[in-house]
């Protein structure tokens with residue numbers, strides 16, 4: 001008999017749990033979806049219009065399912081009452097963080113599964129009825145076996161738990177369109193009757209808005225590995241292009257032209273081939289290191305080295321970018337001022353986890369530069385926190401750092417502009433950008449003027465440099481204003 005899901009509990013109210021649950025709830029009015037987290041502040045923010053994460057279009061989807069309206073009963077809830085919500089649910093989405101381990105065996109490489117384990121222990125303790133448990137978090141291969149083992153030891157007798165893998169492929173900044181129109185939904189299950197029945201129940205939840213031919217059901221362990229593999233291949237494209245960008249700078253080729261030419265081959269495709277100062281974000285690095293660690297623990301050392309080289313090229317690219325800044329500024333940053341435009345790891349997100357900006361800012365502080373940072377979305381406390389926890393220098397370089405409210409303020413007295421995030425407003429290519437609504441107080445669709453580069457030039461020191469870590473500027477136009485422009489992968 002098919003299982004019909006009536007109540008879903010999502011554990012983890014972060015970048016994946018929040019948007020995914022909101023879309024599931026908005027498309028399934030008959031299913032009650034509750035997102036739980038032990039972080040009270042985060043849960044309270046989800047209950048307001050000042051959401052804890054910025055994601056274009058998110059607030060509209062959340063409001064549609066969360067807020068009472070004449071024709072619709074709310075079916076999206078946020079709560080810290082983890083026990084009750086687990087007990088009531090038929091299906092539980094595990095969307096907790098799985099960062100790189102920081103202690104003990106595998107530190108700096110393996111995935112930290114303790115958050116997942118503690119969520120599953122909790123399920124074992126409080127469940128009074130059968131549950132389908134879904135790995136939405138990105139996990140190492142065979143994590144499902146670990147979860148099954150924990151449940152077997154903690155659960156009350158007679159209760160059945162079926163574990164599915166349903167990895168998430170959304171990218172931040174485009175989470176809502178990605179969730180509404182996914183390339184595929186992957187559901188991994190055991191091929192037992194109960195496994196297949198659970199997979200079908202989850203497929204039916206997605207079937208409310210995703211075509212059936214895009215919902216793929218595969219083996220549980222293939223699904224776990226496919227997620228790590230997808231991120232590794234996406235990052236591998238960026239590292240490949242970034243490696244080529246180093247060659248371009250020496251041979252007089254232009255990496256944007258090279259990427260364009262390569263991407264026209266349908267077998268390659270044009271996406272994820274944009275050269276940059278280096279990829280950031282919470283997942284690429286950690287997932288590749290996790291994949292490499294798994295390979296190593298299987299004694300597949302060449303395989304581990306292959307994947308790890310993607311991360312190594314990324315580190316090289318960030319370093320190379322800083323070295324170029326130092327070289328162009330006459331081999332010394334001491335007493336110089338750098339305007340850093342953008343701190344988020346990509347545009348349209350306020351997320352700064354693993355952003356390339358951390359390494360670049362750390363490096364230039366070490367060289368003695370004064371740094372003035374502006375990011376349209378990231379707040380000063382977050383920038384300082386990120387640098388404090390990650391960089392070697394900030395303790396003694398606090399005075400070298402100023403966080404500014406505008407791109408112009410950042411340029412005051414600066415010798416160079418360093419573009420680290422591809423925010424539309426930094427480009428000099430077209431006029432006006434509209435940013436979508438979606439983040440609390442910034443809900444009114446903001447129409448944003450692009451930066452007026454001539455105005456920025458007025459307050460800078462001469463000679464003025466631009467180091468474009470995202471290749472978003474029209475270098476010729478800036479050169480007419482008197483800037484010396486250095487782009488990635490262009491001589």
Ligand code: NAD
Pocket residue numbers: 011012013014015016017036037038039042082095096097098115116118119136137138139168169170171172282283
């Ligand atoms: P996040 O840190 O934003 O959110 C995780 C949340 O889980 C936190 O709010 C934390 O308080 C909560 N949590 C942890 N343990 C808990 C527990 N035992 N009980 C209740 N709450 C608990 O993380 P994220 O970016 O949403 O990523 C979650 C997972 O999804 C990771 O495995 C990640 O690799 C994967 N993923 C992330 C993205 C992305 O774009 N961020 C995309 C695809 C997959």
Ligand code: UGA
Pocket residue numbers: 138168169170171172173231234238271272273274275276277278279280281282283284345346347
């Ligand atoms: C990435 C994947 O794209 C998602 O499919 C996946 O679900 C997610 O990781 C995850 O597992 O967390 P995300 O990191 O949010 O999503 O964003 P991307 O658009 O992939 O960008 C990652 C980094 O690579 C950013 O710093 C971006 O600026 C950089 N990038 C991206 C490039 O340098 N060049 C490109 O061509 C594309």
